[in-house]
Amino acid sequence: MPSESAAMPSSIHDAAAVEAMRKRLGLDPHRLRRLRTRLLKLQGSDEEALQELPAAARDAFAAEIRFHELTLDQRFDSQLDGASKLLFRTDDGLLLESVILRVATGRTALCVSSQVGCAANCDFCATGKMGIARSLSAPQILDQVVQANQLLKPEGRKVRNIVFMGMGEPFHNTAAVHETLEKLVSPHGFDQSPRRTLVSTVGLPSAMIAFARKFPKVNLALSLHSAIQSRRTEIIPLAAKFDLKELRAALDQVAAVQQQSIMIEYLMLRGINDGPEDRAALADYLRGLPVHINLIPYNRVDAAPHLEGTSKEDREAFGAALRGEGYTVTIRYSLGADVDAACGQLVRRENRRIAAAAAAQ
Numbered sequence: 001m002p003s004e005s006a007a008m009p010s011s012i013h014d015a016a017a018v019e020a021m022r023k024r025l026g027l028d029p030h031r032l033r034r035l036r037t038r039l040l041k042l043q044g045s046d047e048e049a050l051q052e053l054p055a056a057a058r059d060a061f062a063a064e065i066r067f068h069e070l071t072l073d074q075r076f077d078s079q080l081d082g083a084s085k086l087l088f089r090t091d092d093g094l095l096l097e098s099v100i101l102r103v104a105t106g107r108t109a110l111c112v113s114s115q116v117g118c119a120a121n122c123d124f125c126a127t128g129k130m131g132i133a134r135s136l137s138a139p140q141i142l143d144q145v146v147q148a149n150q151l152l153k154p155e156g157r158k159v160r161n162i163v164f165m166g167m168g169e170p171f172h173n174t175a176a177v178h179e180t181l182e183k184l185v186s187p188h189g190f191d192q193s194p195r196r197t198l199v200s201t202v203g204l205p206s207a208m209i210a211f212a213r214k215f216p217k218v219n220l221a222l223s224l225h226s227a228i229q230s231r232r233t234e235i236i237p238l239a240a241k242f243d244l245k246e247l248r249a250a251l252d253q254v255a256a257v258q259q260q261s262i263m264i265e266y267l268m269l270r271g272i273n274d275g276p277e278d279r280a281a282l283a284d285y286l287r288g289l290p291v292h293i294n295l296i297p298y299n300r301v302d303a304a305p306h307l308e309g310t311s312k313e314d315r316e317a318f319g320a321a322l323r324g325e326g327y328t329v330t331i332r333y334s335l336g337a338d339v340d341a342a343c344g345q346l347v348r349r350e351n352r353r354i355a356a357a358a359a360a361q
């Protein structure tokens with residue numbers, strides 16, 4: 001319900017509130033469409049977007065409709081490659097991260113967070129070590145895209161690919177993630193290509209099937225990390241709830257609905273999931289599915305000193321063997337190693353810094 005009081009401005013992503021405001025101000029719908037286009041599609045600044053309204057309405061509109069849900073707290077630009085880590089703060093002081101990835105091809109990707117913290121508790125992940133703090137709202141997820149695009153505009157770049165691979169398990173925040181996706185791909189919203197949008201999950205079978213039915217063209221990635229149940233559960237404690245057979249049945253259904261490749265994310269951890277039996281189990285598990293396997297190097301996190309990444313040579317040999325079995329495999333390299341680009345690392349570091357500063361006072 002749109003608020004009639006001026007106490008709390010409504011979000012620009014709240015269509016009902018914006019429409020109520022438009023009627024109250026007697027604005028031409030066309031002017032409002034132009035404002036939204038300027039802000040959401042053309043990377044316009046807030047001031048540029050407001051210029052689309054008649055001068056007399058701008059102050060009233062800006063007082064009741066807010067363009068942003070998050071405050072950019074800090075920005076870290078990698079000196080090694082094209083990654084920028086954006087550290088955002090919510091109104092109630094929680095920190096979350098998005099990462100801009102400037103890929104060598106000239107394309108730009110944005111990795112967004114769907115939660116602050118995460119309940120999946122993956123052994124290798126700094127966010128998982130934080131536990132779950134809170135799910136983000138759709139406007140908070142969308143604002144990561146708006147602000148990244150505003151930052152990129154002076155570089156002549158635009159977010160092309162959006163990946164839900166930041167903090168959080170998207171299917172632990174399904175309603176907000178679905179709302180976000182609807183607004184991203186809507187021609188009246190961001191007009192983002194669904195094919196350039198990807199949601200990554202640790203594998204919640206029923207949520208994966210529901211997602212595929214609702215968004216048949218949006219890509220799905222599964223963080224598999226092992227096709228051996230006991231090892232997978234060690235790496236992803238949440239996986240104990242979903243056995244691999246159930247997950248495979250869900251993958252079959254997703255593939256049948258989506259008719260496109262499913263990304264399989266496989267973080268390569270030395271001595272844990274990179275042996276010949278791991279490769280054989282992986283090849284067996286995926287047989288018959290349209291998949292694209294991504295072998296991911298591991299960025300060491302402070303929270304998991306016991307884990308080490310597989311060497312480049314061993315990653316390549318693992319990938320070559322899978323290719324020999326007929327799979328499409330990409331051996332990824334890591335962007336942003338010097339800006340703590342692995343999800344949650346920067347937030348943990350900043351939280352420690354804030355806590356240390358508070359303790360020193």
Ligand code: SF4
Nearest residue numbers: 118120122125128168
């Ligand atoms: S890797 Fe993803 S799912 Fe696992 S704990 Fe981290 S944020 Fe959650």
